[in-house]
Amino acid sequence: MSLADKVLAVNNDLPIRTDQPIHSGKVRSVYWLTAEDSKRLIKEKGYNVHENAELAVMVISDRISAFECIWTGEGGMQGVPGKGAALNAISNHWFKLFRENGLADSHILDIPHPLVWIVQKAKPVMIEAICRQYITGSMWRSYAKGEREFCGIQIANDLEKDQKLPELLVTPSTKGILKGVPGVPEVDDVNITRDDIVNNYEAFKLRSEADVDLYEKLLKEGFEVISAELEKIDQVFVDTKFEFGYVTDASGNEKLIYMDEVGTPDSSRIWDGPSYREGKVIENSKELFRQELLNHFPDPDILVNKDRMEERYALAEDNELPASLIQKVSDTYVGIAEKITGEKLAQSDNPKADIIEVLRDQYGLID
Missing domain, CATH: 3.30.200.20 (Phosphorylase Kinase; domain 1)
Known part of the structure; x- marks a missing residue:
């Protein structure tokens, strides 16, 4: 076989x-x-x-x-x-x-x-909750262009790429298109502030204002649990996405739960600890695959430019990636899974x- x-x-x-x-x-x-x-x-x-x-x-x-x-x-x-x-x-x-x-x-x-x-x-909560412990990726790109406010939170002026943030940052965005929420554009995956959620908790499918605090608590404590465990295997938990929903248990009690997936290389950035301390970022997450794709194609702009989507779809359809690249990604996913478990x-x-x-x-x- x-x-x-x-x-x-x-x-x-x-x-x-x-x-x-x-x-x-x-x-x-x-x-x-x-x-x-x-x-x-x-x-x-x-x-x-x-x-x-x-x-x-x-x-x-x-x-x-x-x-x-x-x-x-x-x-x-x-x-x-x-x-x-x-x-x-x-x-x-x-x-x-x-x-x-x-x-x-x-x-x-x-x-x-x-x-x-x-x-x-x-019943999903209509928030994609992102926790960030380091400044990198899209957040760094915005910061480098001069942005200092993220989801209503002001951050310092003197940060460097891939630096640890002074505190864990929660940067939520909408999950799906929400209509009729003041100040929130009717598009998918748009950044929102904590005030947006508190003032319109029902639109985000939260049951009460108290559940805004609960969702944040589960977010931060979940992040801390994973971060502490990854530290034991010398891996750095950089950022991650959480999703939440409501279910009813056997006794008829409705409760807020985690859903989708958590702390995976698809939904998070995980860096190799020893390399990071040497000033080098080695990704144990899907970010590695994104970087490999950007390096693989002669015109990487196709992959990041939203105005070139047709070309991008054609690129993916017409190009089989080298077996060595697929194997590298496989080794990364299997390796980090075996380290974690x-x-x-x-x-x-x-x-x-x-x-x-x-x-x-x-x-x-x-x-």
């Missing part, structure tokens, strides 16, 4: 029983279970959710996206070997730590396979067949 066969590239064609369209994102596909299957699993598996909760099977692929395109490699490589399993393993590790530290639950109820989660439907990453030789078998035999979700 070739390495390409071990990659799960297409994840929206599994024969999982569902009566709703399959939702397929850049990396994950979601199969909403029938009401009957949701009820049966809640009972059989003893999940701590409301008896009428909607459940889904979430399958992660090994596809890799960057600059809003999906990229492929030589030899029919439709993704990055081990990437999906690495992302899931890292998220699972952090979600478990959050629970152990008394922070909050996540949307994950069960992990049937390294690429699969059973999740409960959450302290275990060898579990990977399938034939992921699709393995997923079908476990969901059929142990969950009764495939006819």
Whole structure:
């Protein structure tokens, strides 16, 4: 079996029983279970959710996206070997730590396979919450142009690229397009201030003003938990994105939870500690792949210029990346997952067949 066969590239064609369209994102596909299957699993598996909760099977692929395109490699490589399993393993590790530290639950109820989660439907909070401990990336680019206010927060004048910030910075943006919020443009992913959230908490789908404080607490404490753990393996937690939602537990109590993924190389920047102390940034996150792409193509402007989207899509479609580049990205994802979890990453030789078998035999979700 070739390495390409071990990659799960297409994840929206599994024969999982569902009566709703399959939702397929850049990396994950979601199969909403029938009401009957949701009820049966809640009972059989003893999940701590409301008896009428909607459940889904979430399958992660090994596809890799960057600059809003999906990229492929030589030899029919439709993704990055081990990437999906690495992302899931890292998220699972952090979600478990959050629970152990008394922070909050996540949307994950069960992990049937390294690429699969059973999740409960959450009502998302319409905020993409970004925590920054260092000034880099898009924030540095804005700062270098003279910007000193970020999401309503004034920052110092004398900062240098990749420097640690005096304190953890929360720079939220909108998740989706919100209408009718004073002072907030009706576009996706636009920066907002804490005052915007407090004054319009209902528009952001928060239940109360007190939940603004709770979301910030979960944000900062979650960041600190991950940062402290990464420090133990000499890695630097630079910045990350968190998403939140509401679910109802078995007793009928509504609670705020973490959702999506946390602390992964896709949603965060993680730097190698020893290199950073020597004044060199080595990325253990997707940023490495972005940099490799910018170096690989003779005209990197196509990748960053929004006015050249058609050219960019063509570039991704017409160019298979070198096998060595795909392998480098694979080594980065698998390496950081194994460092974080302290275990060898579990990977399938034939992921699709393995997923079908476990969901059929142990969950009764495939006819």
